Amino acid sequence: MTLKLGVIGTGAIGQEHIRRCSKVLQGATVVAVSDINLEGARAALTRLGLQAEVYANGHDVVNSPDVDALLVTSWDPTHEEYTLAAIAAGKPVFCEKPLAMTAEGCRRVVDAEMKFGKRLVQVGFMRPYDVGYRALKKVITDGEIGEPLMLHCAHRNPTVPESYTTDMAITSTLIHELDVLRWLTNDDYKTVQVVFPRVTSKSHARLKDPQIVLFETQKGIRIDVEIFVNCAYGYDIQCEVVGEEGIARLPEPSAVQMRKSAQLSTSILTDWKDRFIDAYDVELQAFINDISNGTLTGPSAWDGYAASVAADACLKAQESGAIEPVTLPPRPAFYDKA
Ligand code: NAI
Ligand code: NAD
Ligand code: ISE
Numbered sequence: 001m002t003l004k005l006g007v008i009g010t011g012a013i014g015q016e017h018i019r020r021c022s023k024v025l026q027g028a029t030v031v032a033v034s035d036i037n038l039e040g041a042r043a044a045l046t047r048l049g050l051q052a053e054v055y056a057n058g059h060d061v062v063n064s065p066d067v068d069a070l071l072v073t074s075w076d077p078t079h080e081e082y083t084l085a086a087i088a089a090g091k092p093v094f095c096e097k098p099l100a101m102t103a104e105g106c107r108r109v110v111d112a113e114m115k116f117g118k119r120l121v122q123v124g125f126m127r128p129y130d131v132g133y134r135a136l137k138k139v140i141t142d143g144e145i146g147e148p149l150m151l152h153c154a155h156r157n158p159t160v161p162e163s164y165t166t167d168m169a170i171t172s173t174l175i176h177e178l179d180v181l182r183w184l185t186n187d188d189y190k191t192v193q194v195v196f197p198r199v200t201s202k203s204h205a206r207l208k209d210p211q212i213v214l215f216e217t218q219k220g221i222r223i224d225v226e227i228f229v230n231c232a233y234g235y236d237i238q239c240e241v242v243g244e245e246g247i248a249r250l251p252e253p254s255a256v257q258m259r260k261s262a263q264l265s266t267s268i269l270t271d272w273k274d275r276f277i278d279a280y281d282v283e284l285q286a287f288i289n290d291i292s293n294g295t296l297t298g299p300s301a302w303d304g305y306a307a308s309v310a311a312d313a314c315l316k317a318q319e320s321g322a323i324e325p326v327t328l329p330p331r332p333a334f335y336d337k338a
Contacts, residue, residue, distance in 0.1 A: 001292065002027060002028060002029050003027055003028040003029070003068050003069055003288055003291055003292065004028075004029060004031040004032075004066055004067055004068045004069075005021055005028050005029065005030045005031065005032075005067070005068070005069055005070070005071055006030075006031065006032040006033070006034075006061035006062065006064060006066075006067035006069070006070050006071070007021075007030055007032070007033045007034075007061070007070075007071045007073060008033075008034050008035075008058040008061055008062075008070065008071070008072050008073065008074050008078075008082050009034075009035055009058075009072065009073035009074030009075065009078070009096075010033050010034075010035040010037075010040060010041040010044040010045075010073070011035070011040075011073065011074075011075070012273070013073050013096060013273075014033075014035070014044070014071070014073035014074070015044045015047075015048065016273055016280065017071055017073055017280070017284060018030050018033065018044065018045075018048060018050065019048055020280060020281055020284060021071070021284060021288075022048065022050055023048075024281055025281065025284055025285045025288060026285070026288070027285075027288045027289065027292060028288045030050065030052050031052055031053060031064075031066050031067060032052055032053040032054075032055060032061045032064050032066060032067050033045065033052050033053075033054055033055070033061070034054070034055040034056065034057060034058045034060065034061045035074070036074075038054065038056055041054050042054055053066070058074065058078070058082050058085075059082075059085055062082065062085045062086050062089050062091065063085075063089055067091065068091065068092075068291075069091055069092040069093065069094070069287075069291055070082070070086045070091055070092070070093040070094070071093075071094045071096075072086075072093060072094070072095040072096060073096050076098055076101060076171065076172060077101055079095050079096065079098065079099060079100055079101075080099070080100035080101070080105040080106075080108065080109060082095070083095045083099065083100075083109050083121060083301075084108065084109060084112055086120065086121075087109070087112045087113055087116055087120050087121070088112070090116065090120070091120065092120050092121075092122075092287070092291050092296065093120060093121055093122075094122045094124060094284065094287045095121060095122070095123055095124060095304070096123075096124040097123055097124050097125055097172075097175050097176065097179070097304070097307070098171055098172070098175050098304065098307065098308055098311065099121070099123050099301060099304030099305065099307075099308065100304070100308060101171065102308060102312060103305060103308040103309040103311070103312045105308070106301065106304050106305035106308040106309075107305055109121060109301045109304070109305070110301045110302060110305050110332075113301050113334075114332065114334050119295065119296040119300060119301075119335075120296070121296070121300065121301040121304070122283075122286075122287050122290075122296050122298040122299060122300070123179075123298075123299045123300065123301065123303055123304040123307075124283065124299075125176065125179040125180065125283075125299040125303060125304075125307070126276050126279040126280050126282075126283045127176055127179070127180040127183075127276070127279065128179075128180060128183050128299065129279040129282040129283045129286070129298075130276060130278070130279040131278065131279075132250050132251040132253075133180060133184065133239075133250065135251060136184065136239065136241065136248055136249075136250050136251075137183070137184050139241075139248045140184065140185070140241060140243070140248065141186075144243075144245075144246065144248070145241065145242075145243030145244070145245050145246040145247060145248050146243040146244030146245035146246070147243060147244050148185055148221055148241050148242070148243050149221060149222070149242050149243060149244060150221065150222050150223070150224075150241075150242040151181065151184075151185070151221065151222075151223040151224070151239065151240065151241050151242070152224055152238070152239075152240045152242070153177055153181070153223065153224065153225040153226070153238060153239045153240070154225070154226040154227075154228065154236065154237070154238040155173055155174065155176065155177060155225060155226070155227050155228075155237060156226070156227075156228045156229070156231040156233075156234070156235065156236040156237075156238075157173070157228075157229040157230070157231065157235055157272075158230075158231060158232055158233065158234055158235060158270050159202070159229070159230055159232070160207070160229045160230065162204055164207060164229065165206045165207055166206065166207055166208045166209075166211075166318060167315055167318070169207075169208075169209065169211050169227045169229060170213075170227075170311050170314040170315055170318065171311055171315070173227055173229060174213060174225060174227050174311070174314065175307050175308075175311055177225050178306075178307040178310045178311055178314075179299065179303060179306075179307045181215075181223060181225075181239075182303075182306060182307075183303075184239075184241075185217060185219075185221055187217040187218055187219050187221060188217065188218050188306070188326070188328050189215050189216075189217055189218075189310045189313070189326040189328070190215075190216045190217055190218050190325070190326060191215065191216045191313075191323050191324065191325055191326060192213060192214065192215050192310065192313050192314050192317050192323070192324055192326055193213075193214045193317050193321075193322070193323045193324070194211055194212070194213050194214075194314060194317040194318045194321075195211070195212040195213075195214065196208050196211055196212075197210055197211075197212065200228075200230050202230040202232060203230050207229075207230075209227075209228060209229055209230050210226055210227060210228035210229075210231075211226075211227045211228075211318075212224060212225070212226055212227075213225045213227065213314060213317075215326075233268065234268035234269060234270050235268075235269050235270050235271055235272055235274075235275050236268060236269075237250065237275060238250065252266075253269055253275060255267050255268075283298060286298050297337075300335050301335075302331055302332070302335040306328055306331075309326060309327070309328045310326050310328075313325065313326040313327075
């Protein structure tokens with residue numbers, strides 16, 4: 001049976017996900033879309049050569065009898081509202097990160113889902129589906145480098161728009177590390193501190209860039225993450241795990257090495273769309289397959305909540321300059337793996 005999807009938000013990633021669900025993946029079709037920019041939504045469908053019902057209001061997509069499941073790809077502050085609406089309608093929902101703007105908002109989603117009594121939410125944390133991160137996790141869980149002691153990470157974007165502010169380095173960018181590093185180390189954060197180096201001249205008044213975020217985990221692992229969203233040279237994700245017996249590093253995306261004009265060079269990607277293109281395919285195919293099998297297994301509303309608990313502490317640390325505690329309550333049995 002083909003799963004009929006409704007997509008709320010037809011911006012950059014909304015269009016990417018519409019394309020992959022319609023043209024790359026198996027078992028789904030996009031039947032309805034919505035965006036506050038109605039013309040943009042229509043133009044996106046035309047560009048992709050697709051036909052779907054276009055609604056002015058996202059809630060009409062959620063409640064359309066034609067729609068079996070939702071993708072929420074609108075801007076961050078709308079995620080909680082549409083995800084809660086999907087749960088109220090009893091429909092599975094894939095919500096892009098962050099699940100909500102605060103841990104409190106994520107908790108409302110967790111509580112609504114538990115009240116419904118069955119998992120309906122998958123959060124768009126795609127890195128656990130990336131082959132590189134999966135290989136790195138295997139090296140750690142196989143004990144090849146001994147117990148992890150330190151992680152050195154970087155999340156670099158070439159540039160961001162003027163609307164991107166200091167807090168978004170946490171809520172929209174670091175949120176990927178907040179999720180994937182929990183998964184990678186099978187650990188939770190205990191404290192966090194944010195340090196601001198000299199600001200790049202390529203930034204603007206409302207964005208302190210770069211930032212360094214320092215964590216201690218419950219097991220005592222120390223993690224440093226550099227967030228640098230005007231790094232100019234490319235889109236670059238780095239993760240190095242220092243263990244008791246060796247060091248393991250996230251593989252670079254594969255690229256041809258060139259020898260030319262007395263230079264040895266390898267291209268660096270410039271766009272998140274390309275860096276994680278396969279991971280996005282796999283995460284959404286898993287969402288589609290899991291719905292037809294009756295149980296969602298991907299990143300859960302609890303994972304979204306856990307990341308946002310850490311994000312709230314990071315935001316506090318940005319303001320205070322102090323080492324702030326990260327306090328995650330115990331995970332409810334509802335979110336244990338079947
Ligand atoms: P974008 O700005 O290109 O698209 C957002 C779209 O949402 C716009 O078309 C806007 O008109 C629409 N929108 C805003 N408010 C709305 C509302 N109330 N109802 C319906 N539509 C509304 O942004 P982009 O880059 O596509 O990001 C969208 C979401 O996806 C964000 O939450 C972002 O954090 C997430 N994202 C995730 C990535 C990942 O690697 N998983 C990569 C890029 C974005
Ligand atoms: P797993 O499913 O055995 O989970 C390992 C632990 O990590 C569990 O305790 C789980 O609760 C936790 N976890 C899972 N997703 C998390 C997240 N996003 N944030 C924090 N903690 C998380 O581990 P796995 O088999 O490595 O699967 C990891 C993800 O990859 C799952 O979402 C799974 O559905 C998916 N997956 C992908 C492929 C693939 O081929 N790409 C294959 C299997 C599973
Ligand atoms: C964007 O929303 C993403 O999710 C990208 O993966 C991230 O690299 C970027 O910084 C975010 O703004």
